[in-house]
Amino acid sequence: MPINSIHWFPGHMAKALREVEAKVKYIDVIIELLDARAPNSSLNPYLNKISPQKPRLIILAKKDLADEKKAQKWLRFYQAQGYRVLMSNLQDRTSKKDILNALQPLYEAKMVKSAKRGLKPQPLRALIVGIPNVGKSTLINLLVGHKSAKAANKPGLTRGQQWVKVGSQLELIDTPGILPANYENQLVALRLSMIGTIPETILPNDRIQTAIIDFLVKTYPQYLIDRYDLKQQQLISHEDILSGIAERRGLLISGELNLIEAGNLLQKEFRSGILGPLVLDEIEDA
Numbered sequence: 235m236p237i238n239s240i241h242w243f244p245g246h247m248a249k250a251l252r253e254v255e256a257k258v259k260y261i262d263v264i265i266e267l268l269d270a271r272a273p274n275s276s277l278n279p280y281l282n283k284i285s286p287q288k289p290r291l292i293i294l295a296k297k298d299l300a301d302e303k304k305a306q307k308w309l310r311f312y313q314a315q316g317y318r319v320l321m322s323n324l325q326d327r328t329s330k331k332d333i334l335n336a337l338q339p340l341y342e343a344k345m346v347k348s349a350k351r352g353l354k355p356q357p358l359r360a361l362i363v364g365i366p367n368v369g370k371s372t373l374i375n376l377l378v379g380h381k382s383a384k385a386a387n388k389p390g391l392t393r394g395q396q397w398v399k400v401g402s403q404l405e406l407i408d409t410p411g412i413l414p415a416n417y418e419n420q421l422v423a424l425r426l427s428m429i430g431t432i433p434e435t436i437l438p439n440d441r442i443q444t445a446i447i448d449f450l451v452k453t454y455p456q457y458l459i460d461r462y463d464l465k466q467q468q469l470i471s472h473e474d475i476l477s478g479i480a481e482r483r484g485l486l487i488s489g490e491l492n493l494i495e496a497g498n499l500l501q502k503e504f505r506s507g508i509l510g511p512l513v514l515d516e517i518e519d520a
C-alpha cells in the first residue's frame with residue numbers, strides 16, 4: 235500500500251479541537267503531553283491556534299524509552315519558545331513532585347491575583363491534552379492517585395464539568411482532551427506508527443517494519459548488532475537482517491527462516507524499548 239493512502243479525516247480534527255476549545259475556557263494551564271521519542275511528531279500543531287494565550291506545561295513523557303541526549307535538545311527547543319517543559323517517566327511515582335513543582339509558579343500567580351480581588355485562594359485548574367496513547371490517563375493516575383476524591387460539579391460551569399482534586403492547589407478536568415495526531419503529514423504518521431502511538435490500521439506492518447530497519451541501520455546500528463547478534467556486514471540488506479533475527483530466535487516456517495515473524499518481533503521489541511532508548515525526530519525537522 236502506498237503511504238499516501240493513509241486515512242485522514244479533517245472532520246475528526248475539527249471536532250476534537252472544538253471539544254478541547256470548549257474546556258480551555260475554564261482552565262488556567264494546559265498540560266500538553268508529547269512522547270519523548272517523537273517530540274515533534276507527537277505535537278498537534280492546531281492546539282496553538284485555539285489557545286495561543288494559555289500558559290502551557292509541556293511534558294515529554296516516556297522518558298525511560300527515549301535517547302536522553304536527543305530528547306534534551308527538544309526540551310531546550312520548546313523552552314526557547316517560552317514553554318515550561320519537563321521530561322518524565324509517568325510510571326515513576328517520583329515524577330509527580332517535579333510536575334507539581336513546575337506548576338507552582340502558576341498557582342502562586344493565581345493566588346496573588348485572587349488576593350488582589352479580595353478572593354480566597356483558588357486551586358489552579360488544568361486540562362491534560364495529547365494524542366492517543368501518549369500517557370494522558372497515566373498522568374491523571376499519577377497526579378490523582380487512589381485516595382483523591384472527585385470534586386463536586388461546580389455550578390456556574392456549563393454542563394457541570396467534572397473536576398478532580400490534586401491536593402488543595404490543583405484541579406484537573408477529569409477527561410483529558412484527545413487531540414488527533416497530524417496523520418496528514420506522512421512522515422509524522424510513519425514515525426507515530428513506528429512507536430505504536432497511532433492505530434495499527436493506519437499503515438501496514440511491512441511498511442512500518444521497513445521504516446524501523448532503515449532508522450535503526452542509520453541511527454542506532456549497534457542496537458541491532460547487540461540485540462540479535464548480527465554482524466556489521468548483515469546490516470546492508472533488510473533480508474539479511476530479518477534472516478539473522480529469525481536464525482537467532484529460531485523462527486521457522488516449514489523448515490525455512492520465517493522473515494515475517496522476524497519483522498513482527500523486531501517491531502514489538504522496538505516499540506517496547508528493549509532495543510535501547512531512542513528518539514525518532516531530529517531537531518533539524520522542527
Ligand SMILES: Nc1nc2c(ncn2[C@@H]2O[C@H](COP(=O)(O)OP(=O)(O)OP(=O)(O)O)[C@@H](O)[C@H]2O)c(=O)[nH]1
Nearest residue numbers: 295296297322323324325366367368369370371372
Ligand atoms: N515506558 C513508559 N510507558 C508509559 C509512560 N506513560 C504511559 N505509558 C504507557 O503508555 C501506554 C498508554 O498510556 P495511557 O495513559 O493509556 O495513554 P492515553 O494518552 O490515556 O491514551 P488514550 O486514552 O488512548 O488517548 C500505557 O501502556 C502506559 O502504561 C511512561 O512514561 N513510560
Ligand SMILES: [Mg+2]
Nearest residue numbers: 370371372410
Ligand atoms: Mg486515556
